[in-house]
Amino acid sequence: MHADIVVLPGDGIGPEIVAATLPVLEAVASRYGHAFSFAEHDIGGVAIDRHGEPLPAATLEAARRADAVLLGAVGGPKWSDPNAKVRPEQGLLAIRKALGLFANLRPVRPHAAALGASPIKSELLQGVDIMVVRELTGGIYFGDKTRSETEATDLCRYSVVEIERVVRSAAALARARRGHLTSVDKANVLETSRLWRDVTTRVMRDEFPDVTLEHQLVDSMAMHLLSKPRAYDVIVTENMFGDILTDEASMLAGSLGLLASASLGSGKVGIYEPIHGSAPDIAGKGIANPYATILSAAMLLRHSLGLEAEAAAVEAAVSSALDAKVFTADLAAAGQGVDTRTAAQAVVDRLA
Numbered sequence: 001m002h003a004d005i006v007v008l009p010g011d012g013i014g015p016e017i018v019a020a021t022l023p024v025l026e027a028v029a030s031r032y033g034h035a036f037s038f039a040e041h042d043i044g045g046v047a048i049d050r051h052g053e054p055l056p057a058a059t060l061e062a063a064r065r066a067d068a069v070l071l072g073a074v075g076g077p078k079w080s081d082p083n084a085k086v087r088p089e090q091g092l093l094a095i096r097k098a099l100g101l102f103a104n105l106r107p108v109r110p111h112a113a114a115l116g117a118s119p120i121k122s123e124l125l126q127g128v129d130i131m132v133v134r135e136l137t138g139g140i141y142f143g144d145k146t147r148s149e150t151e152a153t154d155l156c157r158y159s160v161v162e163i164e165r166v167v168r169s170a171a172a173l174a175r176a177r178r179g180h181l182t183s184v185d186k187a188n189v190l191e192t193s194r195l196w197r198d199v200t201t202r203v204m205r206d207e208f209p210d211v212t213l214e215h216q217l218v219d220s221m222a223m224h225l226l227s228k229p230r231a232y233d234v235i236v237t238e239n240m241f242g243d244i245l246t247d248e249a250s251m252l253a254g255s256l257g258l259l260a261s262a263s264l265g266s267g268k269v270g271i272y273e274p275i276h277g278s279a280p281d282i283a284g285k286g287i288a289n290p291y292a293t294i295l296s297a298a299m300l301l302r303h304s305l306g307l308e309a310e311a312a313a314v315e316a317a318v319s320s321a322l323d324a325k326v327f328t329a330d331l332a333a334a335g336q337g338v339d340t341r342t343a344a345q346a347v348v349d350r351l352a
């Protein structure tokens with residue numbers, strides 16, 4: 001098949017991990033007889049520097065026309081002045097919203113060879129396989145904001161429709177997996193969470209009676225996630241809770257550099273990006289872990305291009321590289337670790 005992939009490297013380690021991932025997609029294309037074309041565009045801080053805005057119209061237009069979007073990361077100290085008028089992160093939020101990507105799938109599957117990198121006891125991690133579905137275009141991220149000399153506000157708003165559609169996405173995934181959905185909210189305090197709980201209960205009762213539903217408050221969820229991670233199958237939650245819980249969940253896998261994501265809507269185009277950020281502390285050193293981005297490319301093959309065998313081959317190649325202890329510094333023993341390109345090459349070699 002032929003596919004047009006828009007590539008948005010962004011800032012910090014973004015260009016490094018994206019450059020490491022494109023050869024993996026090229027290797028897939030050559031092994032399976034596909035033709036992928038890559039068109040690079042600016043987003044985030046680099047777009048502010050070059051175009052004065054974090055999401056240039058040309059970037060959004062290209063993304064709309066593409067089959068899929070592969071993104072690195074945005075942001076960094078250069079653009080983090082609290083009084084700055086425009087921020088790199090606005091570009092990311094704007095493209096998610098503009099493309100209607102309301103469901104952000106973040107799989108958490110600790111790999112046996114990397115268990116030693118996790119601060120959690122290995123016996124709690126065996127067999128952990130969680131899919132977090134984070135609502136991505138609503139909630140406090142997108143509500144009205146105000147700021148005066150003496151106070152500031154961020155409005156948290158959810159509509160019934162916004163909750164229904166993401167719960168349906170998560171429940172469909174649960175049905176195809178182990179049949180269990182955990183909905184995370186703060187219904188003991190927040191009105192938006194009480195609506196979330198009511199809508200979720202109704203959708204599950206009426207449309208997914210075969211999927212078991214459990215409600216969990218977000219604070220205790222943060223604890224249970226580390227103390228009994230095997231108890232979870234699919235977790236669905238609102239935007240900010242999902243952001244925070246998935247960075248926490250990365251510690252089950254051993255590194256933020258291992259967690260991939262797919263941002264999906266009702267159309268064909270999705271954005272595929274690691275869950276981590278631009279990692280300013282290691283940017284430019286060539287040592288970032290590329291596996292999260294490579295695994296995001298696997299999700300791109302699966303969800304936007306429908307290439308299941310190819311996606312599975314990329315995942316198997318990453319697993320095999322991990323089995324062979326091809327570890328970047330975040331996974332390796334102190335003072336050790338291969339560079340970004342070496343890790344990515346190990347994946348390419350296994351696909352050849």
Ligand SMILES: NC(=O)c1ccc[n+]([C@@H]2O[C@H](COP(=O)([O-])OP(=O)(O)OC[C@H]3O[C@@H](n4cnc5c(N)ncnc54)[C@H](O)[C@@H]3O)[C@@H](O)[C@H]2O)c1
Pocket residue numbers: 013017072073074075076077089092256257273274275276277278279280281282287288289290292330
């Ligand atoms: N999707 C995105 O583009 C995205 C996501 C999160 C944060 N950010 C932005 O990134 C900037 C930095 O944020 P932060 O430092 O809080 O979070 P971060 O995720 O960039 O980094 C947190 C820690 O994890 C490490 N890390 C992250 N990715 C890694 C990788 N692939 N390999 C090895 N180590 C890795 C970093 O070195 C750092 O120590 C901020 O501007 C933030 O807004 C962007």
Ligand SMILES: CC(C)[C@H](C(=O)O)[C@@H](O)C(=O)O
Pocket residue numbers: 075089092093243275276277
């Ligand atoms: C950079 C930021 C806007 C973003 C988010 O909060 O969605 C990031 O943390 C993520 O997880 O993708």
Ligand SMILES: [Mg+2]
Pocket residue numbers: 243244247275
């Ligand atoms: Mg985040």
